[in-house]
Amino acid sequence: MIEAVGLTKRYGAKTAVHNLNFRVRPGAVTGFLGPNGSGKSTTMRMILGLDTPTAGRVTIGGRPYRELPNAARQVGALIDAKAVHGGRSAYNHLLSLAQLAGIPRSRVDEVLGVVGLHGVAKQRSRGFSLGMGQRLGIAAALLGDPQVLLFDEPVNGLDPEGILWVRNLMKRLAAEGRTVFVSSHLMSEMALTADHLIVIGRGQLLADMSVQDFIAANSAGFARVRIPDTEPEKREKLTAALVEAGGQVLPEPDGALRVTGLELPRISDVAHDHDVRLWELSPHQASLEEAYMRMTQGAVDYRSTHDARAGFQPPAAPGHGMPGGPGAPVPQGWSGPAGYPVLPGEQPNPYAQQQPAAAPQAQQAPRPPQHLAAPAAPPQPPAGAPAAAPAPTAPSAPSAPADLTKRDTEDAR
Template sequence: MIEAVGLTKTYGSKTAVYNLSFQVRPGMVTGFLGPNGSGKSTTMRMILGLDTPTAGRVTVGGQPFRQLPNAPRRVGALLDAKAVHGGRSARHHLLCLAQLSGIPARRVDEVLGVVGLQEVAGRRSKGFSLGMGQRLGIAAALLGDPEVLLFDEPVNGLDPEGIHWVRHLMRKLASEGRTVFVSSHLMSEMALTADHLIVIGRGQLLADMSVKDFIAGNSTGFAMVRTPDVAADREKLTKALTDAGAQVQQEQDGALRVTGLELPRISDLAHEAAVRLWELSPHQASLEEAYMRLTNGAVDYRSTADPRQGLQQPAGAPAPGGWGMPQQAPWPQPVPQQQPYGYGYGQPQQHPQQPPVQAYAPPVNPYTQPAAPAAPAAPSAPQPTEPVEDAR
């Protein structure tokens, strides 16, 4: 089990984590959520003894990580998949870690098979893709068969099959009684993987509860109601629901989002108003919606609209040239759509409304083209000759 009590970490004038207390229990997958810059990575580094808390304490199995006997065989972690010597092969990288921790060499081939890298075990890791690097990092975390596992963004760079594999791996490890602590930004994946959630914002604890309770406590369920596409029926039903105390919001497709009333009551009101229903279904907010609602005030980095003022050329304006020269388009203009089977016995014909396609001529740079030969001088007009006296 991982336990943090009053955990605080400051860097100069910046407080990354403040008075953070939580427990990560064995036998379940605990998700660790929070916006960028909320202190998740700093917290994981303090758990692993890589950073020293400014105040408070954090223990693994009742002891600080640095005091654990043979810690690599007790705790496995993936914090940075790129922390690998690029010149080593996947097998040599794991062999080095195994020798440092007193782990038998046969375990290296076992974990390579678990993560699916047995076919590329002899390749240098610098040629690995992001997903292959993630698999190698997971293999390193599993090397000592630890009872506590920490993963920071384990599905980053993985394809759908890899994400599915990681999900089932996490749940399998938890079912064996291990403590699994996973940080991720993929809400949909956390909803399928995690049993419990710890959510922080700006270094402080925001939530510590099960996934089900987190969604129920930070979202509002609603009923989706559809009627025949008759405005009068929709207005009649809206009035009946509003008079009964419901909040009704019309969606863009004409459906009604109803909150504040149970489904049987909505059905009774529609029957009393003589309005036929095409749909009456309950909807529960997703983990992403609940997370966004809870952490809305703890987000440090927000996007603004791009005004693009002064960046776009007005219509018909020439593009700015280089060195005072007008610029031409460096690529040919789009070819008009052609008819593959026209009136010319299968010959492609140009669209009759389009102008004929001009052959593309690359732009001419006067500084790189050879000088044109000088034009021949025009013949001069014959000059009149004076008569020569006869010396005789």
């Protein structure tokens, strides 16, 4: 079992991880999620003794990694698949690791077979593809037959067959009673692989719960309703009727309606009573990706801006894409271009933390071109008149502590 208590890591004035408390228990695949720069890699490095915590502690089986006897036979890890001497063959790379840990030579052949690299065992690793390098890194993690395994993006570069193999491998290792801790950005894969989730944002804990509880806490089921695009007046008519019947209706970007508070048979009856033809009426349960995006949208450090060229593109035809075409406002009820609607019935998450609102920045007036004459100076008060009091300056908004706003550039991994 992996246990972190008050785990904190600072680099000068920058805080990468702040007061993390969690347990990774054996017998289950635990997913480790968070946006880029949230502190996942730093946390995993502290678990493995590669970085020393500024405060707090993290233990494996009750002991820090550096105090484990023959740690390579108790803990296996894939942190950087490229950490291989390019001049060594796959076999010799694993053999050197085995000899350092006192592992029999026969184990090298076993793990090469497990990861499917027997056919290239004698080839130098510098010629390996990204997926082959990932397989070699997984082989190194399995070499000592450890009870605790950590994987950072294990399916990176793998083809669909390889992804399925990794998924089944993780489940099999957990079924054997091992502790499996997996970091990944692929929400669809985590939904199929993980049993439990630990989610962090900006170095702080956001969630520590099962996958099912995480989805339930950050989403609510709804019905998706669509009517013919050529009948916008009936769309408004149906919306009003559903609201009158006690439902809550939100427009979706593709023109469909998201309805909560009413069962599907009731929605069908309302549409029939008002002579509205339906093209789609389907139940929808939020995916892990949608729940994750709703949970972490306030903890994303790197967010794209709108393309400035969008204004030069012709508007979309009516009825296609987001209502109103490119640049149209987000449908009412949605939290923003990258956000998700707050759904009625959505349970508050005890780990969600309110992010401080950014102070509005005053827009600077455009400077006139140099070839234009400078504006005339303001008129001076007549002699003997009291001078006007200087205009009060707006107080600057208090800034957040530096160690919570500045991010460690190294942690962007």
